[in-house]
Amino acid sequence: MATEKRPFRVIIVGGGIGGLVLANMLQEFDIEYVILEAWTEIAPAVGASIGMIANGLRILDQIGCYEPLRKLLKELNDHSCLRYHDGQPFATTMDPQLHEIKRHGYPSLFMNRQWLLQFLYDHLKEKDRVLLGKKVTRIDHIPGAARVYTEDGSSFEGSIAIGADGVHSVVRKELNRLAQKERPQAFPADQEEGIPAFYKCCFGISQNVDGWPDRHVTATFNKNITCTGLSGPENLVYWFLFARFPETKHGKDIPKFTAQDCDAFAQEFSEANVTDTIKFRSLYDKRISATLTPLHEMVYKTWFYKRVFLLGDSAHKPNPLSGQGANGAIETAAELINAILDERDNRPTGLQDLSVDDIEGMFLRVQTARASRSRMVVKDSYDRLSLLTSQNPTVTAAVKAMMKYAPSSYRDFAANSDIIAGASRIQKLPVPHRPRAIPFEDEGPAKPVRATTAKVVLNLFAITNLALALLCQESRTVAPLWQQVAPVLFFTVEGYRYGHTNSLLGMPSITALCLHTLGAGRVFPVYSAVYGLAAFRQPPGRHVELTAAKSMFRTAVLGCALVLLVKLALESRSGTAISWRDLTQFVSLFPILVWGLNNLIEKTQPKARNPSEPEAFGFYKTDDMPYLRALYGCAFAVQAAVHLASGGYSNAAGPLSGSISGVARSLVDATSTSGPAYHSLLMTNLYAIWDLRAHGYVTTPRALRAALGVAAGQALVGPGATWAGLWWWRDEVYASSAIE
Template sequence: MASAEPFRVIIAGGGIAGLALANMLEKFDLDYLILEGHSSIAPAVGASIGMFPNGLRILDQLGCYEDIQDVFGGDVPYSRSHTRDENGHILTTMEDMSGSLEKRHGYGLMFFDRQKLLEILHDNIRQKEKVLCNKRVTGVDLVDGGVRVTCADGSVFPGSIVVGADGIHSAVRDAMTALGNKLQPGYFDPQERVPCYYKCSFGIAQHVPGWVAGEQHLVTGRGRSQLVASGPDDKVYWFMFEKLPETKYDKDIPKFTKEDEAEFVRRNKDVPITESVTFGDVYGRRISSTLTPLHEVVYKKWFFRRIITLGDSAHKPNPLGGQGANGALESCAVLVNTILRTRERRGGALTGLTDEEVETIFTETQSTRHERAELILKRAHDQQTLFAYESPWFSTLIFKIVQPLAGESHLLSSLAALFAGAAKLDGLPVPPRPREIPFDDEVPEKTFNEKTRGLVGKAFVGGVVGGILWIIAAKAFDLPTVGR
């Protein structure tokens, strides 16, 4: 069914995915409306965000990169990154990790307040009247040639499609699944479950005694791990992960109270981060904190008819890998790319998109992104099991033998392989920033020059060497994987 109404995207959720998608649509004169449930577009929820080259490249296309750099006031985000054992002792150190990434990929690694990125994305939107707060989405209906989105206050908004960018507890996904089960039984797998293996204390601290600014720490443990990173304004961002006694699924996944958080801190306050700083030292200087379960999932189906989910509502990895927001940006970019190709095929107009055309757009979006989202999910999960010593002999072998032998070149090569296949906005230029290793979509095979071949070759050799060591380790011990 087609509609004579102009093309309009209803975006449920004004988080990173929703605001980024609005920025992208605006760049190409595509109409949209954001429906955000909070009373403000950048609520102080006390979370940090880690941006890597694959996400920063897209933000650079949108004109947001310089504003992100300004957050750091010209300071180098990270002077070094340490991997530490459960006693806080250094296992390995990478000097100038952010600088190394920037030299290789054009962008470094940046940890800062999630609220700040929301502000930057919102400030970059020209048509702010299209961003509505206090509009919590509660339902979605399919109508002839479009959708109708209902909010908690009773307001209703029509559109051509709806994008659920409303997180892991997505109202859009719930509505989409209910519609699918009613209109096309069997479309969604009734056996599909969302697992939770870990809980996580995360938050923001400031002016922590003994903390060395400009450092990042990945700390191993028995049944737990930590990621603690420096930020601007002498801030410290922490994540402490603790394995649940057993894997929980769906409605059995626990919700935690402030009393649960207090008990978690009491048990872990003396756990070292470095030789001189404990988890309790950081938590004691907290600005904000939360204890939350960690859902890990890439759904089999991201869409139904005129409804699609992106970001955490479609693919949510463990945050230890740092790719949640970066992956959300990639998915938004791919959706916009696919819409633009459709507009071009239709002679420059999107009015009257049929259900079949919309399904083609969504199918191309998911097929382009699904495998990569699963790769990121698995890498983050395996990293978590490794750092939490779920297989103690395997983790010992990796941290005591494999990692020191492979060196930092293997880590950089592994990251290069992850970044290489990243998506971008096809219709916007990427600002010129020097980099030694281009992304896959920047290097047509015929234009490979000798320097590029050499750099990629080195990355390949480094990856092979590290991979051989990894295979040896995996043969000797049972490699932990998702779903064990």
């Protein structure tokens, strides 16, 4: 008699955020599942707030959960504030959640964890698949299945068992027990003892806190502690007080806390400032709930064994400061669904009778897709908390000074965007269309290169440029006037980009002064190194303030006319020809003239404002592009014409009808006879192309074509015109990358 085929069934241990979201995903694809939840109610009064970020919300959007969830949370916080230890503010960002919508299509949403659990449960069609009061005690492997036992004597069989039961996971303990005999190297016996806890955290929800600002987010810088607070619906405040352990705890030494410990902790830090008018005791006195817990921070080495897989905090747990814990669980659930569906579609029998090897191969793909990103999130969360708690006082002081005296909303959002953009999604479901300035990495034309590879190339680029500056023997490197136009134009355009606000790249007049006094041979390589290390990497950083874009074009036109008039006047007075080389100093004045004209325009022409949109959102637009196109086009035409008229191509490689080998010879000749400035500029051109490819904004063939164009352009139209053309193309790539 033939063995009865088992239908594919997923046993989800844990009815938290990760487990319920996974169930909703399985529901979308008619895959059988059951949830075993230890609590006797689906939304118990434990925990506090939960943050849903764009990377998690996009996945919820795919399964139809985002819109109804967004409607439940009507108000968005309109300002976030960083504060000194005494509660005094020093850096404020307006409309942070509106910025998030502009950047990623979704705002960060904060809510009671209970609300989200109930919402996700209500979205399930078959509630009888969620079994409450089922505390798992043991898991065994049997032929063709995993068997899960619960405290009440029940047992359940499934094709796979998913441990979505949190940081103190019973499933993880069982996975370790099962693997010790057969695969101890993947699950070291002392792994649990190596898990660190650097901080403890008292978190909770308060209501009707006297003096709490409406729609407000706040965080304090302090020594070894920090307090954060967020406004919620119904006059709620979600808060966290983090405190560093005197020494890092590991494994069994990590303490467990009681309600009495929580009260004692709150008393110890009752005078900690949350704002300039509110102390921590004011939050604690109005608490609805409060919990004290140690903060485990880890990513486990292996997340699966045979038919058992760990998901969410049971496998990868950051501290809660970044709000990425639940979102990471959702991403892992999405990758698990992707692997299950791939397995189903690639097998003639679908998901029936999957062998252990099939399942472990499936689980390995999930861990491979998520482990590196999970480690990045855990490290990022740790670094943020270390910064707020002044673990490196010098770094913290420098960051506070930069935020206070050199504010940049681009810089404030850029780090979050880096985390968000690399998110997973469900491959077999469409992503609802939502305009965003920064596409997710899987929405670009190419997959980004590995971060380690990009970092190696960046370091080589920066080190080589600095070496060129040190090797420069002359204090002043003289180059033809037309070859210096593009680099100075480059300094100026980069100096007015939104992504370079209050950075070293945002001071074009200083760069021009250095160029005038130190010479191109030293300034160009140093500037290029700084550009590689500090340049914007996200499309909103491309935007040039509109009045500055207008000023650049007007100054370029007037400047060309002025230089020509000066040349003619000097020649008329002296009766001898004046070399363009002798007028080089006029080029370095371009950034200063732009600065003057820009200030004049801003003072004499009031800005037209759209009352429905904050003025700070202008950098998400492309209204500067017509002026930049005209500027690049003018620079390209003038420099190419002068290059050809001066015999730049024919001197190097013979007549224009020469072969491709002639172009190659001209490039070799140019690189062998030019100084550090030229080598640096050529490397910067090529690195700019690599940078676009590294971040997935262009495909490899397109990047190679651009690189060949740069190489050929050195001879055909000259280095200056080539740079102008490249920067035109680069701006078009960034400007067209947004999802409208």
